[in-house]
Amino acid sequence: MAIKKKRYALVIDSRKCINCKACAVACKAENEVPIGNFRNWINEDRQGEYPKLRIDFEPEQCHHCEHPSCVRVCPTGASWQRKDGIVLVNDDECIGCRYCMIACPYDARYFHEASGTVHKCTLCSHRIDKGTIPACVETCPSKVRVFGDLEDPASRVHELLATRRYRVKEPQTGNGPQLYYLL
Amino acid sequence: MGTTRMDRRLFLKAAGATAAGAVTASQAGCLRYFKKGRTASDDRREVPTTCELCPNKCSAIAVVEGGLVKKLNPNPENPKSRDMLCARGNAAIKQVYDPDRLKQPMIRVGARGEGKWKPVSWDEAFDFAAKKLAEAKSKYGPESTLWSSTEGFQEVFFKNLGLAFGSPNLVRHPTLCLASVNLAYSATFGTVPSFDLLNSKFVIMSGANRFESIITPDTMDLIGGVMERKAKLVYLDPRFTVTAAKADEWYPIKPGTDLAFILAMIHVIIKENRHSKDFVAAYTTGFDQLVEHVKPYTPEWAEQETEIPAKDIIRIAREFSDAAPRALYYAGRRSSWYQNDFQMRRAQAILNAIVGNWDQPGGMVPNAKLPKGEFLFMPWDEPKAPRVDEIEKHFPLAAKGDGVYLKLRENVLSGKPYPIKAWMVYKQDPLNAMPDQAKTMKMIEQMDFIGVIDVQMSDMAWYADVVFPESAYLERTDPVEVMPGIWPAVVYRQQVVKPIHDTKPNLDIVQGLAKRLGLSDYFDYTIEQWVEAEFKELPIPMAAEHMKKHGVWAASGQPSYGKTLTPDHRFVTKTGKIELFSERLQEAGHDPLPVYAAPVQPPGDRFRLILGRVGYFTHANQSNNVWLNEFMKENDLWINPKPAERLGIKTGSTLTVTSSVGSVKLKARVTEEIRPDCVFMLHGFGKKSKMQSLVYQVGASDAVILETAWDKVSGNAAFHETFVKVANA
Numbered sequence: 001m002a003i004k005k006k007r008y009a010l011v012i013d014s015r016k017c018i019n020c021k022a023c024a025v026a027c028k029a030e031n032e033v034p035i036g037n038f039r040n041w042i043n044e045d046r047q048g049e050y051p052k053l054r055i056d057f058e059p060e061q062c063h064h065c066e067h068p069s070c071v072r073v074c075p076t077g078a079s080w081q082r083k084d085g086i087v088l089v090n091d092d093e094c095i096g097c098r099y100c101m102i103a104c105p106y107d108a109r110y111f112h113e114a115s116g117t118v119h120k121c122t123l124c125s126h127r128i129d130k131g132t133i134p135a136c137v138e139t140c141p142s143k144v145r146v147f148g149d150l151e152d153p154a155s156r157v158h159e160l161l162a163t164r165r166y167r168v169k170e171p172q173t174g175n176g177p178q179l180y181y182l183l
Numbered sequence: 184m185g186t187t188r189m190d191r192r193l194f195l196k197a198a199g200a201t202a203a204g205a206v207t208a209s210q211a212g213c214l215r216y217f218k219k220g221r222t223a224s225d226d227r228r229e230v231p232t233t234c235e236l237c238p239n240k241c242s243a244i245a246v247v248e249g250g251l252v253k254k255l256n257p258n259p260e261n262p263k264s265r266d267m268l269c270a271r272g273n274a275a276i277k278q279v280y281d282p283d284r285l286k287q288p289m290i291r292v293g294a295r296g297e298g299k300w301k302p303v304s305w306d307e308a309f310d311f312a313a314k315k316l317a318e319a320k321s322k323y324g325p326e327s328t329l330w331s332s333t334e335g336f337q338e339v340f341f342k343n344l345g346l347a348f349g350s351p352n353l354v355r356h357p358t359l360c361l362a363s364v365n366l367a368y369s370a371t372f373g374t375v376p377s378f379d380l381l382n383s384k385f386v387i388m389s390g391a392n393r394f395e396s397i398i399t400p401d402t403m404d405l406i407g408g409v410m411e412r413k414a415k416l417v418y419l420d421p422r423f424t425v426t427a428a429k430a431d432e433w434y435p436i437k438p439g440t441d442l443a444f445i446l447a448m449i450h451v452i453i454k455e456n457r458h459s460k461d462f463v464a465a466y467t468t469g470f471d472q473l474v475e476h477v478k479p480y481t482p483e484w485a486e487q488e489t490e491i492p493a494k495d496i497i498r499i500a501r502e503f504s505d506a507a508p509r510a511l512y513y514a515g516r517r518s519s520w521y522q523n524d525f526q527m528r529r530a531q532a533i534l535n536a537i538v539g540n541w542d543q544p545g546g547m548v549p550n551a552k553l554p555k556g557e558f559l560f561m562p563w564d565e566p567k568a569p570r571v572d573e574i575e576k577h578f579p580l581a582a583k584g585d586g587v588y589l590k591l592r593e594n595v596l597s598g599k600p601y602p603i604k605a606w607m608v609y610k611q612d613p614l615n616a617m618p619d620q621a622k623t624m625k626m627i628e629q630m631d632f633i634g635v636i637d638v639q640m641s642d643m644a645w646y647a648d649v650v651f652p653e654s655a656y657l658e659r660t661d662p663v664e665v666m667p668g669i670w671p672a673v674v675y676r677q678q679v680v681k682p683i684h685d686t687k688p689n690l691d692i693v694q695g696l697a698k699r700l701g702l703s704d705y706f707d708y709t710i711e712q713w714v715e716a717e718f719k720e721l722p723i724p725m726a727a728e729h730m731k732k733h734g735v736w737a738a739s740g741q742p743s744y745g746k747t748l749t750p751d752h753r754f755v756t757k758t759g760k761i762e763l764f765s766e767r768l769q770e771a772g773h774d775p776l777p778v779y780a781a782p783v784q785p786p787g788d789r790f791r792l793i794l795g796r797v798g799y800f801t802h803a804n805q806s807n808n809v810w811l812n813e814f815m816k817e818n819d820l821w822i823n824p825k826p827a828e829r830l831g832i833k834t835g836s837t838l839t840v841t842s843s844v845g846s847v848k849l850k851a852r853v854t855e856e857i858r859p860d861c862v863f864m865l866h867g868f869g870k871k872s873k874m875q876s877l878v879y880q881v882g883a884s885d886a887v888i889l890e891t892a893w894d895k896v897s898g899n900a901a902f903h904e905t906f907v908k909v910a911n912a
Contacts, residue, residue, distance in 0.1 A: 016410050018394040018402070018425055020798030025273035025810050029254045035809060050823060050855040051435050055428040139257055141267040141397065142406040 006084040007150040008064065008123060009178040010134075011157045011166070016142040017042060017057040023136035023145070027061075030124060030135035037110040039121040040136050058181070059144055061136070062087060062108040062121035063169070066176025070100035070109065078117075084149075085178060086123045094118055105170045106177070123147075150178075231258055231734025233664070233676040235656035236271040236278070237801045238334045239399045240666055242735040243268055243275075245657060245679040252276050252657050252680055262670035262737045263399045270799040271397075274810040278638060278655050279683065283807060283874045285640055285652035286684035295627065296646045298873050305687065305695060312607075312649050313699030315632035316348065319605040325349030326568035327602055329595070331588075332356075332609035333616075336661035336676055337689035340706070341609040341636070343560075344693045347705045351566040352603065354586035359616050363519040363899040366580055367528030370765050371536060373755030374549055377669045378511050379742070380404035380414075382545035385506035387417045387499070389441040389527070391515030394425040396796040398516065400670065415506075417499055419444065419491075421793055422821070422863050423856035432499075435858050438791050438903060439521045439782030440489040444496065445512065445530040446779055447485030450477040451500035452537060459507065459539030465750070467536055469764025469776070476776040488781060507538035509545030518794070520903035525896035526777040529765075533777070536761050542747050549747055550667035553738060556720030558713040561705050571595065571603055578898040579771050587898030588617060589891055595626050605632040609689065610653070612641040614871070615803040618889030618900060619844045636692055639804055640874030642884075652686040659688040660710050663717040663730065672737040673721055675714075675730040773896050789906040790826070790862040792842070794885055797865060803884075806867035807875040818882035820849040821863040822909065827853040830909065837912040840864075840883070842905050844890050847883035848912055862909060 019042050027039045040061035047054050068087045071079045078093035079100045089100075089109075094117035101109045101118060109120040124134035132138070137147045148157035157180075160166075165183040228247045233240050234255075241264030246254040255273055259266035278284075288308035293299030303311075319327045330345030332338050333356040345353050357365065368375045380386060381404035393402050408414035409429060418430035419441060427433040436444065452458050453474055463470050482493035482500075489496075503510045512531040521527070540546025572591035574581055581587055595603045606627075617623050627633065627646050635647040644650045653659075661676040687695070690710050697706045718727040723736050730736065753759035757767050769775040785791050799811045806812055820838055832838065834853045839846055840862070849864060857863055868882030892904035 013410075015429075016406055018406070018429070018798060020395075020397060021270040021811075021814050022268060022273060022798075024814075025270040025799075026254075026268070028810055029273055029276055035813060046856070048855060050857075050859070051423075051433070053423045053428070053433075053855055055423070055425065055856075135254070135256075138266075139268045139273060141265075141269055141403050142410075143267075 005151050007178075008084050008086055008128065009148065009150050009157055009180060010137070011146040011148070011160045011180045011182060012059055013144055013146070013182045014056065014058045015182075017059055017144045018142060019044065019057045020141060022139045022141060023059060026135040026139035027121070030127075031122070033119070034112065034114065037112070037119070039108075039119070060106065060108075060169075060179070062123070063106055063175065063177035063179045064121075064123055065178060067174060069103040069105070069173065069175055073099045073103040075099065082125070086125050086128075087120070088122055088125065089118055089120060091115060091117050105173045105175060230677065230679045231675075231732070232657065232679050233336075233661075233674040233734060234268070234272045234275060235335065235676070236275050236805065237397075239264065239397070240664060240674050241268060241272055241399055242674060243272060244734070247680060250680060252279060258734055260733055260737065261674065261735045262672055262740065263666055263668060265400050265403050267403060269397050270811060270814075271801065271805055274808045275655075275657065277808050277810050279657050279680070281639070281807070281809070283639065283876050284655075284684065285638065285644070285650060285686070285874075288652060288685070289650045291648050295648070296871065298645065300650075305685075308649050308651060309695040309699050312632070312634045313696055315634075315648070316605055316607075316696075316700060319631060320349070323602055323604055324568065326351055326566065326571065328352065328605040328607065329354065329571070329591075329603050330607050331611055331613060333611040335610050336664055337659075338609065339662065340690045340693040341607075343705065344697060344702070345607065346566060347563040347697070347702045348700060349564070349566050351568050351570045352586070352591075353584065354572070354588055354591055355584070356611065356616070357582065357585045358588045358893075358897065358899050360518055361516040361899075362581065362585065363524040363894045363897040364514050364516055364528050365582075366897045367525050368514065368532050370580070370756075370762065370768060371529060371532035372541070372549075372761055376541075376547040376549050378513050379545050379548050379669055380408050380511070380513070382509060383408055383414055383511045384509040384545060385415045385417075385503050386511050386513055387503065388419070388426065388430075388513045389436075389444075389515060389531070390420045390520065391513050392420065392424045392426045392795055393513075394429055395798050396801065397798055415502070421791075421858040421861045422795065424795065425798075434489075434491045434495070437488065437490045438793065438858070438861060439523075442523060442527040442530050442777060442779050443480070443485045443488035444491060445527065445534055446477055446480035446777065447482045447496050448500040448503065449473070449530070449534050449537065450480045451482060451497050452504050452534075453477060455501070457501065457504035458537040462539030462541070463537055466541065466748070466754075466761050467763050468758045468760040469762060470537070472764040473533065473537070473776060480779065488779075504538050507546075508540040508543040510538055510540055511535065511546060518902045519894050519897070519899040520901060521782060522892055522894055522901050522904060523780065523782075524894040524899055524901060526774060530777040533763050536763060541761065542745050544744050548669045548742065548744060551669065551671040551738070551743065552667045553665050553671050553673050554720050554722060555663055555665045555673065556717045558708060558716035560708060563705055568601070571601065573600065574898075578896070580767070580896060581898050587893070588613075589893050589900050590898055592617065592622060592626055593891075596622065596629070604630060606630045606634075608633070608635045608637075608643055608647070610637060612643045612803050614642040614646070615867070615884055615886050618886060618902065618905070619891045620884065620886040621845055622891065623886070636689060639807065640872045641804060642871045642875075645872035645874070651692045652684065653692065654682045654686040654688050658682040658686070660714065661688075662710075662713055663721075669742045670737060670740070672735055673730070674735050677731060677734070768896070785860060785906040789908055790822075791860060791903060792840075792885075792888065792905045792907045793861050793863050794866060794902050795863060800865065800867045803867045806878045807870070809877065812877045815865070816877070816881065817850065818865040818868040819852040820909065821852050821854050821857045823857050823859040824853050824855060825859045827851065830911070832909070832911060839910050839912045840888060841908045842888040842890055845887040847887050849883050862907060
């Protein structure tokens with residue numbers, strides 16, 4: 001039996017984000033992210049003059065790109081991509097040179113002082129491999145992020161991208177980001 | 184495989200890439216291998232429990248590895264928390280492993296607040312406190328002791344100890360929180376309903392900043408409603424909050440005038456015959472008086488008061504009544520703001536009543552409840568003395584069991600009607616929860632004895648004579664709680680890990696004190712016996728097993744509407760009807776219908792101080808949580824650019840903020856997101872306790888500058904009645 005190809009992605013409905021930071025803390029606990037570093041975060045855009053004002057929130061993390069520049073520049077092959085699209089760092093192979101941090105157009109990686117290696121969002125691959133969803137997706141009060149397999153036509157991410165307009169960030173880099181922001 | 188990888192890395196290191204970093208890397212790498220070898224995966228357990236970081240009671244599943252709580256995941260079985268855990272809930276792990284935590288009982292050895300403590304055994308701590316309490320009792324009677332606590336599953340044991348001791352002076356949080364809301368809705372409907380935001384089509388909120396003060400399921404339902412079902416949200420607030428940003432319409436209403444807006448809405452709806460005639464006739468009383476009462480409250484008049492255009496008030500009233508019964512004026516529930524707060528909430532309740540949204544989908548729904556067993560214990564004699572806050576005389580409608588905090592403080596300070604000499608506190612920080620900290624400090628100074636039970640060294644604990652460290656919620660088993668609502672549920676908090684320090688659950692602390700006070704017979708049970716008795720009456724097969732395995736039980740996913748909409752239903756009011764006009768209020772000397780009085784506005788050189796929350800800090804204790812503190816390390820003062828320019832204030836400059844009762848220093852945040860006549864600061868900073876090390880003397884506490892003011896009917900503290908002067912420091 002042929003194993004079905006998978007391509008994991010996140011579809012993000014930023015309008016529903018209330019900047020409560022649940023995703024950031026859940027990630028911190030799940031992945032033992034050190035104080036001072038984050039694997040996901042919320043961008044804020046505040047505009048206007050009183051009383052005509054707006055605030056937009058935009059959750060962001062590693063975009064798990066189709067053609068990740070971080071993987072291309074890695075001198076040791078520590079930065080690599082799974083067949084299902086998840087971009088990871090092999091801690092044992094990482095020499096802490098931080099080329100990948102510079103190459104990432106989204107500033108999604110950080111240097112882990114204690115291990116001397118570069119860390120980043122793993123899309124909670126350890127949870128996905130057990131059939132559950134990433135911690136940030138699960139904990140969110142407004143379910144801003146939708147996680148799923150783009151190759152599965154029955155998936156919610158597939159449905160959302162088929163029926164709603166969306167954008168990706170910095171498409172001109174050619175990285176092919178897989179965080180889809182609904183418009 | 185492992186060996187090959189090691190070799191390759193070592194090779195690269197030798198080739199000279201980032202030498203210093205790589206050395207660290209290899210050492211840490213070895214440690215990592217060592218750890219991997221030690222942590223066996225069969226060590227992993229998942230324990231359902233109930234969060235305690237705020238009063239929402241969300242269900243969580245704790246992941247335990249190697250005896251440590253590693254992760255808290257949401258439990259989707261709870262219909263109120265709805266498969267989510269907010270930042271506070273996720274950060275509860277750090278409450279357990281906080282280096283600042285109280286780790287053993289301590290007795291003060293220096294002056295109060297000096298921070299000199301002697302670690303003592305539990306026996307010593309109990310003996311000391313019991314001796315002091317007995318002294319107060321023999322000199323001044325049991326009523327000279329004050330027992331203050333806040334909402335929590337184990338609060339019942341603390342309250343019972345105070346009562347068994349013979350003190351009538353139990354004081355709880357509602358008059359620092361939502362007493363005015365509860366009383367206003369009770370006075371109108373005989374009960375406090377829930378709001379069916381999930382199914383509502385039109386929602387109006389006055390300052391209920393529901394996207395930053397997370398309440399379950401309201402916050403999530405509002406997101407579902409406003410952002411997915413196209414429900415409309417109209418929001419009134421002097422500050423541009425996240426809720427304002429998400430709302431369809433935001434009005435920076437002139438502070439203290441919400442009542443004028445609501446009265447004008449009622450005026451329009453009645454004038455245009457838009458009220459629900461059938462509902463009003465069948466279920467309410469006093470409509471005729473209401474019609475006369477609102478005649479002068481025209482939209483044009485309200486425009487002058489609120490600064491919201493009359494045409495908008497008229498349009499909103501029309502849209503609201505068109506959407507009814509799926510239309511809601513949402514009550515809100517955090518601290519009251521003004522001295523007319525009860526009447527403002529009453530007006531909301533009346534507006535909701537006349538459009539007939541009662542007990543309807545998308546409207547207000549009386550809470551469904553689930554039965555629970557009760558543990559029967561030996562009864563004690565009722566305390567003999569009257570309450571020190573003279574609640575019967577001054578606030579005859581207020582909840583006697585909760586007390587009225589600010590009036591109580593006034594009476595304690597005056598020593599009348601009788602002296603209060605000992606103060607026991609559970610899980611509360613009156614120094615930061617009450618306005619006018621200097622007054623609370625005076626109250627502390629006049630006590631012969633103060634004992635505090637808490638997880639952390641709050642500011643109150645810092646000024647205590649003895650501190651009893653309570654086990655964190657993840658380290659305890661607590662009583663079963665019924666959560667009434669549209670989607671009622673029963674939740675259980677069971678011990679997830681063993682206490683890591685020399686701490687005890689509150690029941691054990693109460694029992695330790697009771698034993699020495701000769702009250703053991705009243706507390707002769709274990710938490711297991713108590714919980715078993717509660718399980719027995721739950722309408723669930725194998726209730727104990729179910730609750731231990733799932734942590735939560737919900738009756739059904741489908742709410743039931745309309746149970747109270749029968750001709751023979753009697754509302755729990757004097758007339759048995761929904762009381763638009765309230766004789767009970769009249770008899771108690773209050774306005775039977777909400778009468779508007781314009782609030783005093785700040786003089787030219789002053790600003791009205793307003794308070795609020797963000798999604799990751801609710802209570803004063805959360806800013807010292809290392810995972811939450813990361814998002815905001817210091818609070819600041821929001822000020823509009825216009826007055827800021829006039830005063831030469833720039834973002835980041837240090838300001839002196841002064842009221843009639845105190846002065847604090849805060850950094851400025853010059854922002855368009857606030858009215859020019861208001862300034863705003865966040866709660867939870869500027870601590871006096873050195874064992875809140877992240878926020879010790881960082882930023883400022885609102886309690887220092889807030890003035891004492893309360894709502895006339897409920898006694899609820901009025902938190903937006905303070906005018907401050909702002910200047911560069």
